[in-house]
Amino acid sequence: MKTKSIDQINRKIDDGEAKIYTAEEFKKLVKNDEAPAFEDVDVITTGTCGVMSGTAAILNFIVSAPGEFIRANEVYLNGVPAYAGPCPNEWLGSVDAILHGTAHSIHDGNYGGGFLLKELLEGKEIDVRIETAEGKTIENTITMKDITRGQIIGTRMAFKNYTAFTNPNKEAISSIFAAVPLEGNLSGLTFSGCGDLNPLQNDIPHNVIRQGKKVLINGAEGYILGDGTRSSPEKPNLMLSADLCKMDPYYLGGFKTGQGGEVYDTVAIPIPVLTEEIYNNLLVRDEDIDLPVADIKGRHLPLTNTNYREMWGEYDLRPQFNRLECENCESCRVEEVCPTNAFKNERLNPAYCFGCGMCAHYCKHDAFDMNTGDVDLEIDGRNVNVPIICRQSDRLRANKLSLKLKKMIENKEFKL
Ligand code: SF4
Numbered sequence: 001m002k003t004k005s006i007d008q009i010n011r012k013i014d015d016g017e018a019k020i021y022t023a024e025e026f027k028k029l030v031k032n033d034e035a036p037a038f039e040d041v042d043v044i045t046t047g048t049c050g051v052m053s054g055t056a057a058i059l060n061f062i063v064s065a066p067g068e069f070i071r072a073n074e075v076y077l078n079g080v081p082a083y084a085g086p087c088p089n090e091w092l093g094s095v096d097a098i099l100h101g102t103a104h105s106i107h108d109g110n111y112g113g114g115f116l117l118k119e120l121l122e123g124k125e126i127d128v129r130i131e132t133a134e135g136k137t138i139e140n141t142i143t144m145k146d147i148t149r150g151q152i153i154g155t156r157m158a159f160k161n162y163t164a165f166t167n168p169n170k171e172a173i174s175s176i177f178a179a180v181p182l183e184g185n186l187s188g189l190t191f192s193g194c195g196d197l198n199p200l201q202n203d204i205p206h207n208v209i210r211q212g213k214k215v216l217i218n219g220a221e222g223y224i225l226g227d228g229t230r231s232s233p234e235k236p237n238l239m240l241s242a243d244l245c246k247m248d249p250y251y252l253g254g255f256k257t258g259q260g261g262e263v264y265d266t267v268a269i270p271i272p273v274l275t276e277e278i279y280n281n282l283l284v285r286d287e288d289i290d291l292p293v294a295d296i297k298g299r300h301l302p303l304t305n306t307n308y309r310e311m312w313g314e315y316d317l318r319p320q321f322n323r324l325e326c327e328n329c330e331s332c333r334v335e336e337v338c339p340t341n342a343f344k345n346e347r348l349n350p351a352y353c354f355g356c357g358m359c360a361h362y363c364k365h366d367a368f369d370m371n372t373g374d375v376d377l378e379i380d381g382r383n384v385n386v387p388i389i390c391r392q393s394d395r396l397r398a399n400k401l402s403l404k405l406k407k408m409i410e411n412k413e414f415k416l
């Protein structure tokens, strides 16, 4: 059996001779029957971007001069509650806090930890309110500069297995799996997962994606701590960690769902092609990856199956906004449904857009041009064509971070 060692690959990287492909580049070659042979591939950089509810940030920041309060009992950042502690920081004027990406503002359930972390990384001012142990309220504003240390821990990231959802019931159903209540009568489908770009999908037996290995999380170098919560050999996911202060706000943010604000992250993981088994696993294509479709009410009973080729195909990754078609509606439905607030005041912010497709589906005046596809499903002996109306994963961001990782490896900024 042919093999390569990490040392051999690292030497090739040092000599500028390593052959590194992003998963997107490699899959294109695979699909065209032009995949380079085992000997001609050294590293594939895989990636995924999606709603990752297990995201939490551990923060330390200064809120007052020393001596103003003994310890914090409650902490709110832009109204989003964080857990005070674990360290009490007695009399120091600083606070340790754990912020959940899924925590919701006490003022607005659609705003939460994911949106807040993006704003923090963008350098925006954040309102802080502390309720102290001695009954005082301390209010201040902080920016990223006041964060002395911030670390993201994702308890359950980079899922391999997802389920797509549709709603065969009559009434609309609110869920974290759709940006707005999903209308009934099989009128739309929502899904997650980056298909054949996904790291764990390309390394099913965990040959190389293991505890202690380096990864990129939202642009910052981080590590695999181990398996994530609820991970199993059949449905693996990863627990990951990286320095929040080194992250790029483009790659993480908030995502509104039918149950309030959620958080999305982007992860890229290199797969060194050490053995022919590792190489063979990398040949997986979207059409090889099953995706069960379930009733959004109840979630667990699959109604039918599809695959990721049906989800991503050659469909558009981003919408085009045609201002001339916009009717300046009194109340813009797109502003209401856009899960990342990328569309405000009739302007589309490409840095916030997630490519979910909701705008194209909900603007009744066709001001948005985006083909997100549709899928033929066999449900209860009936063939039904269901439009794909909401993607909770973003292949464009996954590809961008995979490309960044490839360049970092080539430039010797990221050692395998
Ligand atoms: S719903 Fe469509 S047409 Fe109406 S204001 Fe929004 S983008 Fe324009």
Ligand code: SF4
Residues within 6 Å of the ligand: 318, 319, 337, 338, 339, 340, 341, 342, 343, 348, 352, 353, 354, 355, 356, 357, 358, 359, 360
């Ligand atoms: S695709 Fe449309 S609805 Fe989705 S994030 Fe982008 S602008 Fe918003």
